[in-house]
Amino acid sequence: MTERKIRVLVAKPGLDGHDRGAKVIARAFRDAGFEVIYTGLRQTPEQIVAVSIQEDVDVVAISLLSGAHGTLMPKVVNLLREKGADDKLIIGGGVIPDDDIPALKEAGIAEIFTPGTPTSVPIEFIKANVRQ
Amino acid sequence: MYDKEKLEQIKQDNSDYEADWEKSVEKLAAKGKKGERKDKFVTGSGASVNQLYTPLDIDVDYRSEIGFPGQYPYTRGVQPNMYRGRFWTMRQYAGFSSAEESNARYKYLLEQGQTGLSVAFDLPTQIGYDSDHPMSEGEVGKVGVAIDSLADMEILFNGIPLDKVSTSMTINAPASVLLAYYIAVGEKQGVTPDKLNGTIQNDILKEYSARGTYIFPPTPSMRLITDIFDFCARNVPNWNTISISGYHIREAGSTASQEVAFTLADGIAYVNAAINAGLDVDTFAGRLSFFFNAHNDLLEEVAKFRAARRIWAKLMKERFSAKNERSMMLRFHTQTGGSTLTAQQPDNNIVRVAIQTLAAVLGGTQSLHTNSKDEALALPAEDSVRIALRTQQIVAYESGVTETVDPLAGSYYVEALTKRIEDEAWTYINKIDELGGAVKAIEQGYIQKEIQDAAYEYQKEVESGKRVVVGMNKFQIKETQPKGLLRVDPSVGILQAKKLTEMKSKRDGNAVQAALDELKSAAKGNDNMMPIMLKAAQVYCTEGEICGVLREIFGEYTPIQVL
Numbered sequence: 001m002t003e004r005k006i007r008v009l010v011a012k013p014g015l016d017g018h019d020r021g022a023k024v025i026a027r028a029f030r031d032a033g034f035e036v037i038y039t040g041l042r043q044t045p046e047q048i049v050a051v052s053i054q055e056d057v058d059v060v061a062i063s064l065l066s067g068a069h070g071t072l073m074p075k076v077v078n079l080l081r082e083k084g085a086d087d088k089l090i091i092g093g094g095v096i097p098d099d100d101i102p103a104l105k106e107a108g109i110a111e112i113f114t115p116g117t118p119t120s121v122p123i124e125f126i127k128a129n130v131r132q
Numbered sequence: 133m134y135d136k137e138k139l140e141q142i143k144q145d146n147s148d149y150e151a152d153w154e155k156s157v158e159k160l161a162a163k164g165k166k167g168e169r170k171d172k173f174v175t176g177s178g179a180s181v182n183q184l185y186t187p188l189d190i191d192v193d194y195r196s197e198i199g200f201p202g203q204y205p206y207t208r209g210v211q212p213n214m215y216r217g218r219f220w221t222m223r224q225y226a227g228f229s230s231a232e233e234s235n236a237r238y239k240y241l242l243e244q245g246q247t248g249l250s251v252a253f254d255l256p257t258q259i260g261y262d263s264d265h266p267m268s269e270g271e272v273g274k275v276g277v278a279i280d281s282l283a284d285m286e287i288l289f290n291g292i293p294l295d296k297v298s299t300s301m302t303i304n305a306p307a308s309v310l311l312a313y314y315i316a317v318g319e320k321q322g323v324t325p326d327k328l329n330g331t332i333q334n335d336i337l338k339e340y341s342a343r344g345t346y347i348f349p350p351t352p353s354m355r356l357i358t359d360i361f362d363f364c365a366r367n368v369p370n371w372n373t374i375s376i377s378g379y380h381i382r383e384a385g386s387t388a389s390q391e392v393a394f395t396l397a398d399g400i401a402y403v404n405a406a407i408n409a410g411l412d413v414d415t416f417a418g419r420l421s422f423f424f425n426a427h428n429d430l431l432e433e434v435a436k437f438r439a440a441r442r443i444w445a446k447l448m449k450e451r452f453s454a455k456n457e458r459s460m461m462l463r464f465h466t467q468t469g470g471s472t473l474t475a476q477q478p479d480n481n482i483v484r485v486a487i488q489t490l491a492a493v494l495g496g497t498q499s500l501h502t503n504s505k506d507e508a509l510a511l512p513a514e515d516s517v518r519i520a521l522r523t524q525q526i527v528a529y530e531s532g533v534t535e536t537v538d539p540l541a542g543s544y545y546v547e548a549l550t551k552r553i554e555d556e557a558w559t560y561i562n563k564i565d566e567l568g569g570a571v572k573a574i575e576q577g578y579i580q581k582e583i584q585d586a587a588y589e590y591q592k593e594v595e596s597g598k599r600v601v602v603g604m605n606k607f608q609i610k611e612t613q614p615k616g617l618l619r620v621d622p623s624v625g626i627l628q629a630k631k632l633t634e635m636k637s638k639r640d641g642n643a644v645q646a647a648l649d650e651l652k653s654a655a656k657g658n659d660n661m662m663p664i665m666l667k668a669a670q671v672y673c674t675e676g677e678i679c680g681v682l683r684e685i686f687g688e689y690t691p692i693q694v695l
Contacts, residue, residue: 015255015271017344020384020471023584024591026695040693041344042259044267066255067511067620071270097510098613115475115508116604118595 006130007035008059011048013076016066017041021093025061028119034059034126045075053085058130061122062109064094074107081108089130091122134187142187149184176429177387178589179552185544192551197442201496201537205445207438207550208538209496210461215534219247220492221499222524223300225467227252227277228511229624231287234277238292240514244521249292250300250501252276253310258345260306260679263628272625275511276302280628281674283635285313286320294318298329300375300465300499305347307334308356308662309678312669315368319670331372331421331465334360337398337570340691341579343380347679350571352686356661357402358409361416363662372421374402375465378440382425383471385587388436389553391425393560394570394579396443400561401570403452413452417459426488426495427469433488434540435549437464437495443554443561466492467501473508477603478614481505482519489527494540500524510617577694584694635672643671648681655685 010026012019019041030036037055039048052060060080062073073092080086092104093113101112110129113122134142157167173181182189192198199205202212211217224241226249227234238249253276256268262280263272272278279285289299294317303310311332315325336353339346346353357374364371378386378395386394399420406416424440426433444462448454468488473481482505492500502520504512512520528534540546560582567573574580593599600606647668654664668678 014269015259015261015267015345017255017339019344020587023695024385024588027584027588028591030695036695038693038695040691042267066271067274068270070622095508095510097617099617116601118605119591120595 004132005033005035006059006126006132007037007055007057008061008126009037009039009048009052009055009057010061010063011039011043011052011076012041012063013043013045013048013072014064014066014068015042016064016068018065019063021065022063025063025093025119025122028123029061032123045072045079048076049079049083049085052080052088053083057088058132059089059091059126062090062092064092064096067095069094069096069104070100073104073109077108087131089126091125093117093122139187146186146188153183175388175432175549176427177389177432178593179387179389179432185548187544189544189548190551192547197551198541198547204449204457204460206441206461208541210441210463210498212537214496214537215493215528216537219528219534220497221248221298222246222521222528223248223250223465223499223501224517224521225250225252225302225501226517227254228275228618229273229277229620230628231277231279231284235288235290235292237514241517241521242292242297244518245525246521248298248300248499251288251302253301253303254278255345257310257675258303258305260309260347260675260683262632262674262676263625264632265676268625270625272628273620278624278628279310279313279675280632281635281672282313282316282669283631283672285310285317289317289321293323294321295323295327298331300331300333302333304333304336304339304343304345305353306675306679307332308360308665309669309675311360311371312662312665315666316669325368326370328368329370331375332360333377333423334374335377335398335423337401337574338377338380338395340574340689341381341394342384342583343377346689346691348682348686349689350575352655352682353689354402354405354571355409358406358411359660359662361406361419362409362411363660364419365411365415371419373416373419375421375423376402377423379423379425379467381583382427382469384583385471385590386583387586388427388429388432389556390560390582390586392436392440392443392553393557393564394583395422395424396440396447396557397561397564397570397573399444400447400451403448404569407452413448413454414456414459417448417452417454418456418461421498422462422464424464424466425469426466426492428472428484428487430487430491430494431540431543431546432549432553433491434495435546436553437466437492437497438538438546438550439553439557440464441496442550443557463498465499465501466495466497468492468503470503470507473503473505474601474604475508475613476608477611478505478509480603481508482523485520486523486527489523490531490533493527494533494538496538506614506617509613511620513616513618575692577692580692580694632674636674639672644673644677647671647673648677651678652681652685655682
């Protein structure tokens with residue numbers, strides 16, 4: 001019997017154009033055996049939530065380097081809750097100061113990965129924490 | 133560069149040297165030792181590096197390929213005396229929060245000895261949305277200053293005489309709007325357009341391939357760009373109408389050779405577009421400028437700048453039959469490599485930036501931004517920006533490398549690297565020509581894929597430890613993040629929206645509507661759009677209103693997804 005592959009949405013909310021990290025992590029997830037969907041740039045939280053439900057993903061991985069993390073990341077979580085889809089594991093990455101991380105976790109982001117983190121760290125985190 | 137007989141002797145000596153070395157390696161191997169600390173020696177971009185370079189590796193003609201500074205093909209620099217005349221322009225990219233706060237930072241930088249301004253706009257401004265647009269939520273004032281209309285621009289340059297500074301603006305898709313605001317501010321200060329000096333980035337192609345702040349599809353975008361070329365040639369003659377940028381291509385993960393190749397391929401596309409729009413090459417080519425990255429591999433970076441100058445000169449002379457010398461000169465701005473900075477042990481970044489500064493200067497840059505040590509964590513704090521500026525000043529005044537022109541020329545390694553980067557870049561340029569040019573290559577995802585492959589390769593090398601990043605994957609310490617990181621006041625979005633509403637209530641609504649209507653018909657036709665942009669700016673049309681009209685007529689770009 002084959003297990004269902006872990007499905008991950010790599011999402012770029014807001015106007016941020018820095019997608020090197022998002023694309024690198026998407027490839028690393030794929031090489032780790034996950035099924036990966038990448039939203040592309042400039043997605044609203046509403047669009048990200050709609051795609052994550054439609055694609056029935058297990059994980060939403062939000063990449064943000066514009067400094068808008070405090071606004072946009074919690075918004076994705078809240079919208080997922082409203083839609084009753086908050087069983088998904090939500091993680092974030094990008095240029096995010098340590099001081100901002102407690103508030104993001106409080107808002108429902110399971111973990112934040114900052115610059116210099118090897119791709120194996122979020123991969124192991126997903127494997128350990130995903131609810132399938 | 134050497135006569136045949138001498139080369140033969142050197143060849144003989146070189147094989148003796150190699151044979152001797154092989155013997156020593158065999159001896160070491162017999163003792164179970166290795167002669168070298170790793171299996172493969174490579175540049176920062178992953179190209180293999182020989183143990184030794186000799187005259188045998190400089191297989192180029194001095195007169196035609198290296199030559200003299202200020203002379204074709206400009207390998208050694210675009211001015212005959214380079215930094216003996218004057219230093220490069222020290223230009224720190226800055227801008228955050230409101231126009232008032234950014235204006236204060238500019239005045240601080242000018243007081244500290246900076247010689248030019250460089251404006252960072254926030255993302256809504258870069259993508260043509262006003263601060264009160266729903267897409268602007270959370271982004272206002274974050275990565276740069278928020279500019280909604282001429283009113284903000286007047287505050288941004290308050291007390292800064294525009295005939296005394298040169299200003300670079302990192303603005304692309306809406307470049308014509310911001311240029312119009314700048315010209316309008318100048319007029320209010322009594323400075324006529326012909327007295328303005330500066331640069332707009334205005335490089336849409338790298339937005340599609342690497343940076344992401346595009347708005348319109350390629351065809352109308354290229355028209356906006358060539359309209360600017362034409363308008364400035366007639367009215368703003370000292371303005372650099374475009375800064376064709378490899379910086380972001382490199383930041384997105386490309387190699388040094390790809391940075392050169394994809395940038396110059398974009399350059400070719402702009403020149404072609406302008407020629408097709410009926411412009412004579414020598415009327416605009418002298419105002420084209422470039423923007424490159426400086427990473428840590430000092431000698432590879434120096435070679436990259438030298439190679440880029442040589443290729444561009446050849447392209448302009450041979451492919452585009454430029455007659456004016458200035459049309460063949462690749463003048464460029466450099467920024468040190470943001471992606472080379474580490475969040476770990478951020479003080480180490482000062483050293484990286486110093487090496488990169490040397491690379492830019494030894495490569496003959498015309499202006500330079502040095503990154504601040506804390507930029508892997510946040511926007512830079514004032515004291516970090518000062519260190520970054522001081523780094524340039526130390527290289528300028530203390531290092532000695534500015535006392536003569538192109539001091540690394542003739543280094544066997546540097547000349548060989550220059551040639552290798554040139555050859556690799558030509559291979560890519562030819563490939564892109566075959567695909568139908570840069571626009572087609574981007575539409576097919578070819579350039580994006582090449583960059584992403586290189587980025588992923590780099591990441592794997594860092595993770596396997598093959599590539600050492602000091603403080604990040606080796607020599608780590610337990611540490612906590614430094615305090616005092618710059619924070620943008622979260623209320624700036626609300627304040628900016630309030631200012632916008634106030635401004636709208638004070639302006640002449642009829643004049644605004646008339647200008648927007650005129651803009652709409654201009655967008656549908658073929659006439660140069662810049663004069664009407666200027667009119668719209670003067671009556672306080674907002675950036676969102678102007679771009680809104682253009683979005684309606686031109687549509688928006690839909691990128692191809694490549695993973």
